[in-house]
Amino acid sequence: MSEAADLDVIASPEPVIAVRDAEDHLNPDFIAAVETAIRANDQFGLRALAADLHEADTGDLLETINPDERATFIQLLGEDFDYTALTEMDEATRLQVLEDLPTEAIAEGLGELDSDDAVYILEDMDEEDQAAILDELPYADRAQLQKALDYPEESAGRRMQSEFIAVAQFWTVGQTIDYMREARDLPDSFYEIYVVDPAFKLLGSVHLDKILRTKRREKVTSIMEETRQAVLATEDQEEVARRFERYNLVSSAVVDENERLVGVLTVDDIVDVIQEEAEEDLRALAGVGDEEISDTVMTIARSRFAWLVVNLGTAILASVVIALFEETIEAMVALAVLMPIVASMGGNAGTQTMTVAVRGIATQELGTRNLMRVLNREILVSALNGVALAILIGLTAWLWFDSPGLGVVIGGSIVINMLFAGLSGLLIPIALDRLNVDPAIASSVFVTTVTDVVGFFAFLGIAALWFGLPL
Amino acid sequence: MSEAADLDVIASPEPVIAVRDAEDHLNPDFIAAVETAIRANDQFGLRALAADLHEADTGDLLETINPDERATFIQLLGEDFDYTALTEMDEATRLQVLEDLPTEAIAEGLGELDSDDAVYILEDMDEEDQAAILDELPYADRAQLQKALDYPEESAGRRMQSEFIAVAQFWTVGQTIDYMREARDLPDSFYEIYVVDPAFKLLGSVHLDKILRTKRREKVTSIMEETRQAVLATEDQEEVARRFERYNLVSSAVVDENERLVGVLTVDDIVDVIQEEAEEDLRALAGVGDEEISDTVMTIARSRFAWLVVNLGTAILASVVIALFEETIEAMVALAVLMPIVASMGGNAGTQTMTVAVRGIATQELGTRNLMRVLNREILVSALNGVALAILIGLTAWLWFDSPGLGVVIGGSIVINMLFAGLSGLLIPIALDRLNVDPAIASSVFVTTVTDVVGFFAFLGIAALWFGLPL
Numbered sequence: 001m002s003e004a005a006d007l008d009v010i011a012s013p014e015p016v017i018a019v020r021d022a023e024d025h026l027n028p029d030f031i032a033a034v035e036t037a038i039r040a041n042d043q044f045g046l047r048a049l050a051a052d053l054h055e056a057d058t059g060d061l062l063e064t065i066n067p068d069e070r071a072t073f074i075q076l077l078g079e080d081f082d083y084t085a086l087t088e089m090d091e092a093t094r095l096q097v098l099e100d101l102p103t104e105a106i107a108e109g110l111g112e113l114d115s116d117d118a119v120y121i122l123e124d125m126d127e128e129d130q131a132a133i134l135d136e137l138p139y140a141d142r143a144q145l146q147k148a149l150d151y152p153e154e155s156a157g158r159r160m161q162s163e164f165i166a167v168a169q170f171w172t173v174g175q176t177i178d179y180m181r182e183a184r185d186l187p188d189s190f191y192e193i194y195v196v197d198p199a200f201k202l203l204g205s206v207h208l209d210k211i212l213r214t215k216r217r218e219k220v221t222s223i224m225e226e227t228r229q230a231v232l233a234t235e236d237q238e239e240v241a242r243r244f245e246r247y248n249l250v251s252s253a254v255v256d257e258n259e260r261l262v263g264v265l266t267v268d269d270i271v272d273v274i275q276e277e278a279e280e281d282l283r284a285l286a287g288v289g290d291e292e293i294s295d296t297v298m299t300i301a302r303s304r305f306a307w308l309v310v311n312l313g314t315a316i317l318a319s320v321v322i323a324l325f326e327e328t329i330e331a332m333v334a335l336a337v338l339m340p341i342v343a344s345m346g347g348n349a350g351t352q353t354m355t356v357a358v359r360g361i362a363t364q365e366l367g368t369r370n371l372m373r374v375l376n377r378e379i380l381v382s383a384l385n386g387v388a389l390a391i392l393i394g395l396t397a398w399l400w401f402d403s404p405g406l407g408v409v410i411g412g413s414i415v416i417n418m419l420f421a422g423l424s425g426l427l428i429p430i431a432l433d434r435l436n437v438d439p440a441i442a443s444s445v446f447v448t449t450v451t452d453v454v455g456f457f458a459f460l461g462i463a464a465l466w467f468g469l470p471l
Numbered sequence: 472m473s474e475a476a477d478l479d480v481i482a483s484p485e486p487v488i489a490v491r492d493a494e495d496h497l498n499p500d501f502i503a504a505v506e507t508a509i510r511a512n513d514q515f516g517l518r519a520l521a522a523d524l525h526e527a528d529t530g531d532l533l534e535t536i537n538p539d540e541r542a543t544f545i546q547l548l549g550e551d552f553d554y555t556a557l558t559e560m561d562e563a564t565r566l567q568v569l570e571d572l573p574t575e576a577i578a579e580g581l582g583e584l585d586s587d588d589a590v591y592i593l594e595d596m597d598e599e600d601q602a603a604i605l606d607e608l609p610y611a612d613r614a615q616l617q618k619a620l621d622y623p624e625e626s627a628g629r630r631m632q633s634e635f636i637a638v639a640q641f642w643t644v645g646q647t648i649d650y651m652r653e654a655r656d657l658p659d660s661f662y663e664i665y666v667v668d669p670a671f672k673l674l675g676s677v678h679l680d681k682i683l684r685t686k687r688r689e690k691v692t693s694i695m696e697e698t699r700q701a702v703l704a705t706e707d708q709e710e711v712a713r714r715f716e717r718y719n720l721v722s723s724a725v726v727d728e729n730e731r732l733v734g735v736l737t738v739d740d741i742v743d744v745i746q747e748e749a750e751e752d753l754r755a756l757a758g759v760g761d762e763e764i765s766d767t768v769m770t771i772a773r774s775r776f777a778w779l780v781v782n783l784g785t786a787i788l789a790s791v792v793i794a795l796f797e798e799t800i801e802a803m804v805a806l807a808v809l810m811p812i813v814a815s816m817g818g819n820a821g822t823q824t825m826t827v828a829v830r831g832i833a834t835q836e837l838g839t840r841n842l843m844r845v846l847n848r849e850i851l852v853s854a855l856n857g858v859a860l861a862i863l864i865g866l867t868a869w870l871w872f873d874s875p876g877l878g879v880v881i882g883g884s885i886v887i888n889m890l891f892a893g894l895s896g897l898l899i900p901i902a903l904d905r906l907n908v909d910p911a912i913a914s915s916v917f918v919t920t921v922t923d924v925v926g927f928f929a930f931l932g933i934a935a936l937w938f939g940l941p942l
Contacts, residue, residue, distance in 0.1 A: 024713070025838055054699075056717045064840060088717075090836075180683045190680050191662055191721065208679035209661050212651045228525075239495070245746070246527045246559075248739035250662065250721060267738050268719035271745060275716065278749035279830060282756070286826035287819065293827075293836045297848050301855040304823050308860060311819045315812040316867065322808045329800070329807050336800050336807035337793045340814065340923075341786040348758065348782045352775050355757035356764075359750060365561070365764045367496055369535060377768050384772045389779060396787065452811070 017049075019057055026060055034061060038069045043076050051080035059088025062097065063294070071100035083109035087120045092294040098125060107136030110145075114188055116161035116269060119148045123158060148263075156240050157233035159273070160254045160263030163187035166194045167220055169203055174216030176206075187264070191251045194261055195224050202227055202253050202261045230255040233262055240265065241273040242364075281358055284440035287311070310445055318343065318452035325460035327470040334401045335463050338410055342459040345389060346417035346451030353378060353425025354447050358440050361433050375426060382422030386415040409466050413458035417451060424450040488520075490528055497531055505532060509540045514547045522551035530559025533568065534765070542571035554580035558591045563765040569596060578607030581616075585659055587632035587740060590619045594629060619734075627711050628704035630744070631725045631734030634658035637665045638691055640674055645687030647677075658735070662722045665732055666695050673698055673724050673732045701726045704733055711736065712744040713835075752829055755911035758782070781916055789814065789923035796931035798941040805872045806934050809881055813930040816860060817888035817922030824849060824896025825918050829911050832904050846897060853893030857886040880937050884929035888922060895921040 021027045030049070037046040050058065050073075062070050062085065074081045074097070083106075086094050098106060098121070110118040110133065122130050122145065130149075134142050144162050151157025164187060167176050176193065180186070193211070195203045204224035214223050231240050231254045243249065244267060254263040283289065287307030291300050322329075322339070329336050360366030366374060394411030398404050428446045429439035464471050492498045501520070508517040521529065521544075533541050533556060545552045545568070554577075557565050569577060569592070581589040581604065593601050593616065601620070605613050615633050622628025635658060638647050647664065651657070664682070666674045675695035685694050702711050702725045715723065715738060725734040754760065758778030762771050793800070793810070800807050831837030837845060865882030869875050899917045900910035935942050 024710070025835060028840075054718055056719070177683055180680075181686065186680075186684065189678055207660055208683060209651075209657075212648055212679060212682065213657065215652065242495070245742055247525055248527070248742075250738065267721065267742070271716055271719075271738070271742060274742060274746055275749050278746050278753065282749070282753040282830065283826060285753070286756070286822050288823045288826055291827065293831055293841065293845060297851045297855070300848070301852045304820070304852065305856050305859060307823065308816060308819055308856060309863070312812070312816065312860065312863065315815040318811055318815070319808050322811070326804050326808065330804045333797050333801045333807075336804075336810075337790050337797065339807075340789055340793070340811060341783070343811065344786040344789070344923075345779060345783065348779055349775070351757050352759045352778065355754060355759055356762065359753065360764055364496060369499075369502075370764065374764060377771070380768045381772045381775065384768070385776050385779060388776060389783065392780070392783065452815075456811075 019053065026057070026064055031061070031064055034073070035065060035069065038065070038072050038076065041072075041076070043078075046073070046076045047080055050077060055082050055084040056088045058082065058085035063089050063093050067093075067096055070097045074101060075105070081109070083113055083121070084117050087117050090292045090294050091124055092292055092296075094121065095124060098129070103129075103132050104136055107133045111137055111141055114161045114163055115144050115148060115263075116159060118145055119158055123149060123153070151233055154237045155233065156231045156235045156237060156254050156265060157263070159237055159240075159269045160233065160265045161187055162263050164194060164253075164261070164264040165190065166196045166200070166261055169195050169197060169221050171195075171220050172216060173211055173214045173218045173220060173223070176211060176220055177216070190264070191266070193220075194253050194264075195220055196261055200260045202230055202255050202259060205253060227253065230259070231265060232257070237270075237273045238277055241270050241277060244270045245274055277362070278359075281362055281440040284438065285355065285358065285444055287444070311448070314445055314449045314452060317449060318456055321453050321456045322460070325456075325464065325471065328460055328464045331469045332463065332467065334403075334406060335460060338397055338406070339456055339459050341393060342410065342413050342417055343452045343455035345393075345414060346421040346455045347448055349382065349385065349418050350421035350425040350447040350451045351444065353382075353422050354429055354443050357426050357429040358443060361429055361439055366430075371430065375423075378422045378426050379419065382418045383415070386418030389418065390414040405466055406463075409463045410459060413455070413462050416458045417455045420454040421447070421451050490524065497528070497535055502532070502535055505544070506536060506540065509536070509543050509547065512543075512547070514549075517544070517547045518551055521548060526553050526555040527559045529553065529556035534560050534564050538564075538567055541568045545572060546576070552580070554584055554592070555588050558588050561763045561765050562595055563763055563767075565592065566595060569600070574600075574603050575607055578604045582608055582612055585632045585634055586615050586619060586734075587630060589616055590629055594620060594624070622704055625708045626704065627702045627706045627708060627725050627736060628734070630708055630711075630740045631704065631736045632658055633734050635665060635724075635732070635735040636661065637667045637671070637732055640666050640668055640692050642666075642691050643687065644682055644685045644689045644691060644694070647682060647691055648687070661735070662737070664691075665724050665735075666691055667732055671731045673701055673726050673730060676724060698724065701730070702736060703728070708741075708744045709748055712741050712748060715741045716745055748833070752833055752911040755909065756826065756829065756915055758915070782919070785916055785920045785923060788920060789927055792924050792927045793931070796927075796935065796942065799931055799935045802940045803934065803938065805874075805877060806931060809868055809877070810927055810930050812864060813881065813884050813888055814923045814926035816864070816885060817892040817926045818919055820853065820856065820889050821892035821896040821918040821922045822915065824853075824893050825900055825914050828897050828900040829914060832900060832910055837901075842901065846894075849893045849897050850890065853889045854886070857889030860889065861885040876937055877934075880934045881930060884926070884933050887929045888926045891925045892918070892922050 017030045017033055018027050019030050034046065034049055037049060050061065053061070062073065065073065086097065110121060122133065134145060137145070148157055148160070148162065163185065165180065165183070167179065192205045192207045194205050197203055204226045206220055206224050210223045231243070231252050233254050233256055244252065249267065251264055251266045253261055254265055256262045287304065289303040291303055357366060390411035393414055394407035397410045398407030424447050429443045432439040432442050463469065488501045488504055489498050490501050505517065505520055508520060521532065524532070533544065536544065557568065581592060593604065605616060608616070619628055619631070619633065634656065636651065636654070638650065663676045663678045665676050668674055675697045677691055677695050681694045702714070702723050704725050704727050714720065720738065722735055722737045724732055725736055727733045758775065760774040762774055828837060861882035864885055865878035868881045869878030895918050900914045903910040903913050934940065
């Protein structure tokens with residue numbers, strides 16, 4: 001037994017400690033081993049543990065270890081550290097690591113990367129540091145990165161890689177394969193090659209599997225897919241993401257304003273954009289910006305405060321409505337007890353409709369063509385749920401305060417507020433979208449204002465009329 | 472001029488009407504032309520318009536046209552209709568279309584598809600229809616689809632395609648290329664091939680670009696990447712999606728419990744899962760299920776009603792707290808005017824923290840290791856914003872009701888409620904996650920309950936003590 005175990009250890013010099021635990025988190029034992037190696041300055045031990053990690057695991061590891069030890073980790077790994085790992089970290093951690101590393105080391109590390117990864121790391125740095133790093137790079141790399149950085153933020157030009165394979169339209173499949181076998185400075189991985197005319201204008205693309213399935217003597221143009229609609233380098237990444245998603249693209253050529261091929265976008269960059277986009281709506285609706293788990297207290301407090309102040313406006317408006325009925329409440333204090341129910345039910349129903357509307361607009365499933373149908377449905381849903389809730393709440397109020405009248409009043413105001421909730425939940429996002437305001441950011445303030453104001457006004461107003469109370 | 476224009480029309484027999492407008496929606500003129508062709512039974516005209524569409528555009532088009540005309544559209548297109556388009560539609564529309572089509576037509580259409588697309592269409596149908604369609608298929612196809620359908624819902628086995636290329640470990644690059652040139656029944660498109668041992672156990676994968684860059688005489692094993700961790704066919708699609716996202720995968724082998732290769736997952740299937748997952752959290756937090764724009768009134772009303780009833784419980788609980796202070800409010804009705812502000816500010820702050828926490832848990836950025844740090848930060852953020860809002864609201868209340876005491880009371884209760892909001896917004900999702908309850912679904916009810924109850928209790932209680940009011 002023990003002999004076999006010994007042999008096993010000799011045969012596998014890789015780390016015996018698993019990188020991730022059963023729940024897919026980094027394994028605490030693994031982290032501890034890495035930290036011990038860093039503190040002991042044990043270059044050999046650290047390389048045995050971390051040199052062969054996937055860049056995503058290295059990124060997670062860097063986020064997890066003590067901030068002071070991150071730069072040491074990178075310098076101990078030396079040539080075994082793949083700077084792609086920096087693209088897998090959140091922004092705040094990445095910037096902190098970059099602060100702690102010497103400019104020359106960063107420049108050397110970035111020089112090894114595909115241009116899209118290098119740009120991703122450079123773009124969040126301040127201009128001075130950016131310039132210092134670019135200065136260290138060879139001219140060709142520098143020019144390439146500078147060109148990408150000149151494109152607007154969040155554009156296709158920023159996300160694309162400038163390494164790709166383009167062949168002339170008169171080439172055969174055989175020539176293309178031979179060229180790829182000899183060429184240097186190819187992208188790390190690629191899924192299609194591009195066919196261009198002598199002016200480098202994009203004609204079409206050829207998937208690699210097509211090349212492999214085709215005889216050598218065939219012309220590339222015979223298996224080429226003509227480009228229907230190339231991505232423009234200045235196009236916004238969200239629009240590009242929507243196209244990738246809709247047409248199930250794995251990669252796409254990027255062209256400049258003269259239809260010349262300038263880069264390639266691959267789906268792994270776009271997956272992040274797609275996820276961010278869905279998450280952005282969620283965060284916007286809840287009033288949190290793009291804060292990250294690693295942000296500082298002040299950054300977070302400030303970004304959330306703005307939203308709270310805007311909502312304070314809504315709350316005060318609701319209070320003003322209640323103040324109109326001070327005497328009514330004084331005459332019948334049960335109204336004060338019940339009134340938050342009406343507002344709160346309206347708020348919840350409004351949020352439901354609004355969430356569906358905001359996502360429908362984002363994914364383009366909700367548009368002019370089906371608006372009337374969706375509106376009718378929304379009115380019916382609100383009416384149905386409004387009546388059902390009205391009965392439930394009306395009975396509760398009747399039994400609680402032994403007053404059937406109070407049951408009728410709260411039931412009626414629930415139905416009214418549910419209808420306003422459904423209508424405003426649908427129409428406010430659509431109106432904001434027409435006005436080119438992001439519905440995810442602004443809708444919920446308006447919708448809550450409607451459901452609060454209508455809720456309090458309807459309930460207290462109907463109560464005053466029904467019971468003949470002072471106004 | 473006019474001559475050139477004429478020539479242009481002759482040279483391009485494709486539809487002159489653009490499929491999409493500037494905003495990337497389907498062009499209304501295009502839709503109208505399609506509808507006219509359907510109503511005129513104009514097979515030739517319809518094919519000219521729609522035969523060459525991308526399946527995603529065909530799917531959108533089918534969702535847009537009159538439900539009664541969808542089956543006619545498909546039958547007029549005949550062989551030019553690509554059933555992949557059905558995978559690009561929402562579920563309700565897809566099921567309606569399938570109802571209207573003859574079983575034989577569906578079976579024939581599905582026979583042409585890659586297995587993952589066929590399974591995607593079949594899995595939502597009721598068992599009887601499913602069996603009827605499977606019966607029409609040739610034995611090999613039927614067995615393949617049945618096997619995929621036997622995997623659990625939302626598992627990798629359901630999403631994978633069973634078409635892939637596997638080669639033996641002793642093959643050379645040259646043999647592999649020759650094999651691909653000759654083989655039939657290859658997948659529609661693929662990005663890597665797999666190396667297996669004689670028992671079909673997965674050894675590793677080779678990206679197509681590696682094959683194209685390598686000399687013919689090399690062994691495939693020399694350029695193969697060893698599989699670190701293959702996807703299990705029974706694994707949940709969300710876990711798989713997280714791995715695709717983390718490791719930037721474009722495709723991945725799927726193996727059975729004996730490590731034998733059974734299928735391939737590609738990123739285009741996974742992109743949908745990633746998006747759905749982020750969107751699911753958004754919908755869960757707002758209390759809307761996976762309703763679709765095309766669902767019926769009753770389906771939607773029912774799914775939303777459950778959430779409203781649960782929230783009604785929260786609202787009634789808040790009312791019970793207010794009822795404790797009926798006499799206090801009767802003695803000072805300004806309290807009724809101001810009390811919703813305290814609850815509403817707490818609710819908004821709690822939702823902010825909760826949203827960040829729920830996403831942090833989903834993306835595994837928030838875990839045991841950084842919980843204490845995040846908790847400390849959350850307390851500081853809540854305290855900072857609580858004090859800032861307290862000053863703002865306190866001054867407003869003082870000026871409005873000309874009572875500095877009322878300002879102090881509301882300010883103090885705001886600080887208290889903001890702290891409870893921050894704590895519950897963070898700790899409730901984490902506790903639910905530990906209890907294996909989806910934090911996105913259940914958090915907001917609990918958080919709102921805390922902020923409502925604490926808000927009303929703190930404000931009315933402090934007021935009663937401060938002003939010596941009756942309880």
